[in-house]
Amino acid sequence: MYMTEKTKKLKNVVIIGASGGIGAALITQLLKDDEIEKIFAFSRCSVDKPQLSHEKVIHGFIDLTETASIECLGRSLEGVEFDLAIVCSGLLQNGDVKPEKSLRQINQDTLRQYFQVNSIAPMLVAQQLVPLMNRNNDSQLAFLSARVGSVSDNRLGGWYGYRASKSALNMLIKTLAIECQRTLPKLTIVGLHPGTVDTNLSKPFQNRVPADKLFTPIQSANYLLSVLATLDVSDSGKVFAWDKKEIMP
Ligand SMILES: NC(=O)c1ccc[n+]([C@@H]2O[C@H](COP(=O)([O-])OP(=O)(O)OC[C@H]3O[C@@H](n4cnc5c(N)ncnc54)[C@H](OP(=O)(O)O)[C@@H]3O)[C@@H](O)[C@H]2O)c1
Known part of the structure:
Protein backbone atom coordinates (compact mmCIF):
# COMPACT_ATOMS: atom_id res chain seq x y z
CA MET A 1 0.00 0.00 0.00
CA TYR A 2 1.00 3.58 -0.64
CA MET A 3 1.23 4.46 3.02
CA THR A 4 3.42 1.60 4.15
CA GLU A 5 5.85 1.71 1.23
CA LYS A 6 6.15 5.44 0.93
CA THR A 7 8.52 7.25 3.24
CA LYS A 8 6.83 10.56 2.56
CA LYS A 9 3.69 11.44 4.50
CA LEU A 10 0.45 12.33 2.77
CA LYS A 11 -1.56 15.09 4.39
CA ASN A 12 -3.95 16.48 1.81
CA VAL A 13 -5.25 14.54 -1.19
CA VAL A 14 -7.65 15.53 -3.96
CA ILE A 15 -9.57 13.04 -6.08
CA ILE A 16 -11.47 14.17 -9.19
CA GLY A 17 -14.06 11.58 -10.27
CA ALA A 18 -14.67 10.52 -6.68
CA SER A 19 -18.05 8.96 -7.47
CA GLY A 20 -16.53 6.55 -9.99
CA GLY A 21 -15.68 2.94 -9.28
CA ILE A 22 -11.93 3.51 -9.12
CA GLY A 23 -12.09 7.01 -7.59
CA ALA A 24 -14.23 5.80 -4.69
CA ALA A 25 -12.03 2.72 -4.15
CA LEU A 26 -8.93 4.94 -4.01
CA ILE A 27 -10.61 7.01 -1.31
CA THR A 28 -11.51 3.87 0.67
CA GLN A 29 -7.90 2.71 0.59
CA LEU A 30 -6.39 6.13 1.26
CA LEU A 31 -8.59 6.52 4.34
CA LYS A 32 -6.65 3.62 5.89
CA ASP A 33 -3.67 5.96 6.10
CA ASP A 34 -4.02 7.64 9.49
CA GLU A 35 -1.62 10.40 8.48
CA ILE A 36 -4.02 11.75 5.89
CA GLU A 37 -5.87 14.78 7.21
CA LYS A 38 -8.26 15.57 4.36
CA ILE A 39 -9.40 14.03 1.10
CA PHE A 40 -11.16 16.48 -1.20
CA ALA A 41 -13.51 14.44 -3.38
CA PHE A 42 -15.02 15.95 -6.52
CA SER A 43 -17.69 14.67 -8.90
CA ARG A 44 -21.01 15.70 -10.39
CA CYS A 45 -23.50 13.71 -8.40
CA SER A 46 -24.40 14.27 -4.78
CA VAL A 47 -22.66 11.16 -3.72
CA ASP A 48 -24.22 8.43 -1.64
CA LYS A 49 -21.11 6.25 -1.45
CA PRO A 50 -20.37 5.43 2.21
CA GLN A 51 -16.65 6.15 1.97
CA LEU A 52 -17.48 9.70 0.96
CA SER A 53 -19.40 10.50 4.11
CA HIS A 54 -16.26 9.99 6.22
CA GLU A 55 -15.24 12.93 8.45
CA LYS A 56 -11.96 13.39 6.56
CA VAL A 57 -13.67 13.52 3.15
CA ILE A 58 -14.86 16.87 1.86
CA HIS A 59 -17.11 16.58 -1.12
CA GLY A 60 -17.21 19.16 -3.90
CA PHE A 61 -19.09 19.50 -7.17
CA ILE A 62 -17.42 19.54 -10.57
CA ASP A 63 -18.85 19.18 -14.07
CA LEU A 64 -16.03 18.51 -16.49
CA THR A 65 -18.10 19.66 -19.46
CA GLU A 66 -18.39 23.17 -17.98
CA THR A 67 -15.27 25.35 -18.02
CA ALA A 68 -16.76 27.62 -15.34
CA SER A 69 -17.24 24.63 -13.05
CA ILE A 70 -13.61 23.54 -13.50
CA GLU A 71 -12.43 27.09 -12.87
CA CYS A 72 -14.15 27.04 -9.46
CA LEU A 73 -11.91 24.13 -8.40
CA GLY A 74 -8.83 26.21 -7.57
CA ARG A 75 -10.87 28.82 -5.69
CA SER A 76 -12.66 26.19 -3.61
CA LEU A 77 -9.32 24.65 -2.61
CA GLU A 78 -7.42 27.90 -2.05
CA GLY A 79 -4.96 27.72 0.84
CA VAL A 80 -4.69 23.92 0.80
CA GLU A 81 -1.38 22.33 -0.19
CA PHE A 82 -1.68 18.89 -1.83
CA ASP A 83 0.70 15.95 -1.64
CA LEU A 84 -1.33 13.79 -4.01
CA ALA A 85 -3.92 14.55 -6.68
CA ILE A 86 -5.53 11.86 -8.81
CA VAL A 87 -7.83 12.59 -11.73
CA CYS A 88 -10.05 9.49 -11.91
CA SER A 89 -12.78 10.82 -14.18
CA GLY A 90 -13.36 9.48 -17.66
CA LEU A 91 -15.94 8.78 -20.34
CA LEU A 92 -16.35 5.64 -22.44
CA GLN A 93 -20.12 5.40 -22.83
CA GLN A 113 -17.47 14.68 -25.74
CA TYR A 114 -14.60 12.16 -25.55
CA PHE A 115 -11.99 14.88 -25.94
CA GLN A 116 -13.78 17.22 -23.54
CA VAL A 117 -13.99 14.73 -20.66
CA ASN A 118 -10.88 12.61 -21.28
CA SER A 119 -8.30 15.13 -22.55
CA ILE A 120 -9.34 18.80 -22.26
CA ALA A 121 -10.94 18.68 -18.80
CA PRO A 122 -8.02 16.86 -17.12
CA MET A 123 -5.64 19.59 -18.33
CA LEU A 124 -7.98 22.36 -17.18
CA VAL A 125 -8.12 20.55 -13.84
CA ALA A 126 -4.31 20.43 -13.84
CA GLN A 127 -4.26 24.18 -14.45
CA GLN A 128 -6.21 24.57 -11.21
CA LEU A 129 -4.30 21.97 -9.19
CA VAL A 130 -0.65 22.44 -10.14
CA PRO A 131 -0.34 25.77 -8.26
CA LEU A 132 -1.70 24.00 -5.16
CA MET A 133 0.75 21.09 -5.17
CA ASN A 134 3.28 20.88 -2.34
CA ARG A 135 6.45 22.62 -3.55
CA ASN A 136 8.66 21.80 -0.58
CA ASN A 137 8.28 18.02 -0.56
CA ASP A 138 7.69 15.34 -3.19
CA SER A 139 4.16 15.46 -4.51
CA GLN A 140 2.29 13.56 -7.23
CA LEU A 141 -0.32 14.41 -9.83
CA ALA A 142 -1.73 11.32 -11.56
CA PHE A 143 -4.31 10.93 -14.30
CA LEU A 144 -6.16 7.72 -15.04
CA SER A 145 -5.45 7.02 -18.67
CA ALA A 146 -5.87 3.70 -20.52
CA ARG A 147 -3.69 1.22 -22.35
CA VAL A 148 -5.80 1.75 -25.47
CA GLY A 149 -4.35 5.27 -25.65
CA SER A 150 -1.02 3.76 -26.72
CA VAL A 151 -0.58 4.22 -30.49
CA SER A 152 2.08 1.51 -30.71
CA ASP A 153 -0.14 -0.98 -28.83
CA ASN A 154 -3.19 -0.44 -31.04
CA ARG A 155 -3.71 -3.80 -32.72
CA LEU A 156 -7.49 -4.16 -32.57
CA GLY A 157 -8.66 -0.75 -33.81
CA GLY A 158 -12.10 0.57 -32.95
CA TRP A 159 -13.02 2.94 -30.10
CA TYR A 160 -11.71 5.86 -32.17
CA GLY A 161 -12.72 8.68 -29.85
CA TYR A 162 -11.86 7.02 -26.53
CA ARG A 163 -8.47 5.83 -27.79
CA ALA A 164 -7.58 9.15 -29.37
CA SER A 165 -8.70 11.15 -26.33
CA LYS A 166 -6.51 9.00 -24.05
CA SER A 167 -3.56 9.35 -26.50
CA ALA A 168 -4.07 13.10 -26.37
CA LEU A 169 -4.19 12.94 -22.56
CA ASN A 170 -0.87 11.08 -22.54
CA MET A 171 0.73 13.76 -24.72
CA LEU A 172 -0.68 16.51 -22.51
CA ILE A 173 0.72 14.74 -19.42
CA LYS A 174 4.16 14.53 -21.03
CA THR A 175 4.11 18.18 -22.04
CA LEU A 176 2.96 19.30 -18.60
CA ALA A 177 5.65 17.18 -16.97
CA ILE A 178 8.35 18.89 -19.05
CA GLU A 179 7.10 22.33 -18.04
CA CYS A 180 6.84 21.39 -14.37
CA GLN A 181 10.35 19.89 -14.27
CA ARG A 182 11.53 23.49 -14.36
CA THR A 183 8.88 25.16 -12.23
CA LEU A 184 8.03 22.44 -9.67
CA PRO A 185 11.00 20.07 -9.60
CA LYS A 186 9.52 17.93 -6.79
CA LEU A 187 6.24 17.23 -8.58
CA THR A 188 5.82 13.88 -10.36
CA ILE A 189 3.15 13.85 -13.09
CA VAL A 190 2.08 10.50 -14.57
CA GLY A 191 -0.66 8.65 -16.40
CA LEU A 192 -1.91 5.35 -14.97
CA HIS A 193 -3.70 2.42 -16.61
CA PRO A 194 -5.81 0.72 -13.91
CA GLY A 195 -6.27 -2.61 -15.69
CA THR A 196 -9.74 -3.78 -16.68
CA VAL A 197 -11.80 -2.95 -13.64
CA ASP A 198 -15.35 -3.94 -12.75
CA THR A 199 -17.01 -0.50 -12.79
CA ASN A 200 -19.91 1.13 -14.62
CA LEU A 201 -17.49 2.25 -17.30
CA SER A 202 -16.41 -1.25 -18.27
CA LYS A 203 -19.72 -3.11 -17.53
CA PRO A 204 -20.98 -3.20 -21.14
CA PHE A 205 -17.62 -4.57 -22.38
CA GLN A 206 -16.78 -7.22 -19.80
CA ASN A 207 -18.17 -10.33 -21.53
CA ARG A 208 -14.88 -11.30 -23.20
CA VAL A 209 -12.69 -10.47 -20.21
CA PRO A 210 -11.43 -13.58 -18.38
CA ALA A 211 -12.41 -13.53 -14.68
CA ASP A 212 -8.79 -13.31 -13.51
CA LYS A 213 -8.19 -10.27 -15.74
CA LEU A 214 -11.11 -8.31 -14.32
CA PHE A 215 -10.05 -6.46 -11.17
CA THR A 216 -12.32 -5.27 -8.41
CA PRO A 217 -12.08 -1.51 -7.89
CA ILE A 218 -10.31 -2.06 -4.54
CA GLN A 219 -7.80 -4.42 -6.16
CA SER A 220 -7.04 -1.84 -8.85
CA ALA A 221 -6.82 0.97 -6.28
CA ASN A 222 -4.26 -1.05 -4.32
CA TYR A 223 -2.20 -1.69 -7.46
CA LEU A 224 -2.31 1.98 -8.43
CA LEU A 225 -1.30 3.19 -4.96
CA SER A 226 1.56 0.69 -4.95
CA VAL A 227 2.74 1.98 -8.32
CA LEU A 228 2.56 5.59 -7.14
CA ALA A 229 4.55 4.68 -4.05
CA THR A 230 7.49 3.62 -6.19
CA LEU A 231 7.52 6.56 -8.61
CA ASP A 232 9.61 9.69 -8.39
CA VAL A 233 10.31 12.76 -10.51
CA SER A 234 12.49 10.73 -12.89
CA ASP A 235 9.23 8.99 -13.97
CA SER A 236 7.40 12.23 -14.66
CA GLY A 237 5.66 12.37 -18.05
CA LYS A 238 5.33 8.61 -18.40
CA VAL A 239 2.32 6.31 -18.34
CA PHE A 240 2.37 3.20 -16.15
CA ALA A 241 0.05 0.21 -15.97
CA TRP A 242 -1.28 -1.28 -12.72
CA ASP A 243 1.75 -3.64 -12.67
CA LYS A 244 4.21 -0.71 -12.98
CA LYS A 245 5.12 -1.63 -16.56
CA GLU A 246 5.56 1.49 -18.60
CA ILE A 247 3.05 1.92 -21.43
CA MET A 248 4.79 3.13 -24.55
CA PRO A 249 3.27 6.03 -26.54
N1 LIG B 1 -12.80 0.51 -15.60
C1 LIG B 1 -11.87 0.14 -16.45
O1 LIG B 1 -11.78 -1.05 -16.85
C2 LIG B 1 -10.86 1.13 -16.97
C3 LIG B 1 -9.86 0.69 -17.85
C4 LIG B 1 -8.93 1.60 -18.33
C5 LIG B 1 -8.99 2.92 -17.95
N2 LIG B 1 -9.99 3.34 -17.10
C6 LIG B 1 -10.03 4.77 -16.75
O2 LIG B 1 -10.11 4.91 -15.35
C7 LIG B 1 -10.87 6.09 -15.02
C8 LIG B 1 -11.95 5.75 -14.01
O3 LIG B 1 -12.82 4.81 -14.59
P1 LIG B 1 -13.95 4.04 -13.76
O4 LIG B 1 -13.93 2.66 -14.27
O5 LIG B 1 -13.83 4.32 -12.32
O6 LIG B 1 -15.25 4.76 -14.36
P2 LIG B 1 -16.62 5.16 -13.69
O7 LIG B 1 -16.97 4.30 -12.55
O8 LIG B 1 -17.58 5.29 -14.84
O9 LIG B 1 -16.29 6.63 -13.12
C9 LIG B 1 -16.13 7.71 -13.99
C10 LIG B 1 -15.95 8.96 -13.18
O10 LIG B 1 -15.83 10.05 -14.11
C11 LIG B 1 -16.68 11.10 -13.70
N3 LIG B 1 -17.17 11.89 -14.83
C12 LIG B 1 -17.52 11.45 -16.06
N4 LIG B 1 -17.99 12.49 -16.77
C13 LIG B 1 -17.92 13.58 -15.97
C14 LIG B 1 -18.27 14.94 -16.12
N5 LIG B 1 -18.77 15.42 -17.25
N6 LIG B 1 -18.06 15.77 -15.08
C15 LIG B 1 -17.58 15.31 -13.90
N7 LIG B 1 -17.24 14.03 -13.70
C16 LIG B 1 -17.41 13.19 -14.72
C17 LIG B 1 -17.85 10.39 -13.04
O11 LIG B 1 -18.46 11.30 -12.15
P3 LIG B 1 -20.02 11.62 -12.13
O12 LIG B 1 -20.51 10.94 -10.92
O13 LIG B 1 -20.04 13.08 -12.01
O14 LIG B 1 -20.61 11.08 -13.40
C18 LIG B 1 -17.15 9.28 -12.28
O15 LIG B 1 -16.68 9.77 -11.05
C19 LIG B 1 -11.35 6.67 -16.35
O16 LIG B 1 -10.47 7.66 -16.79
C20 LIG B 1 -11.26 5.48 -17.30
O17 LIG B 1 -11.09 5.90 -18.63
C21 LIG B 1 -10.92 2.48 -16.60
Missing part, protein backbone atom coordinates in the same frame (compact mmCIF):
# COMPACT_ATOMS: atom_id res chain seq x y z
CA ASN A 94 -23.15 7.41 -21.76
CA GLY A 95 -26.67 8.02 -23.06
CA ASP A 96 -25.48 9.70 -26.27
CA VAL A 97 -21.97 8.33 -26.60
CA LYS A 98 -20.97 4.81 -27.63
CA PRO A 99 -17.46 3.74 -28.63
CA GLU A 100 -17.23 3.60 -32.43
CA LYS A 101 -16.55 0.29 -34.15
CA SER A 102 -15.96 1.76 -37.60
CA LEU A 103 -15.37 4.98 -39.54
CA ARG A 104 -19.09 5.07 -40.42
CA GLN A 105 -19.93 5.55 -36.77
CA ILE A 106 -17.65 8.56 -36.28
CA ASN A 107 -19.67 11.51 -35.14
CA GLN A 108 -18.52 15.04 -34.41
CA ASP A 109 -20.46 15.42 -31.18
CA THR A 110 -19.28 12.06 -29.81
CA LEU A 111 -15.64 12.91 -30.57
CA ARG A 112 -16.08 16.28 -28.90
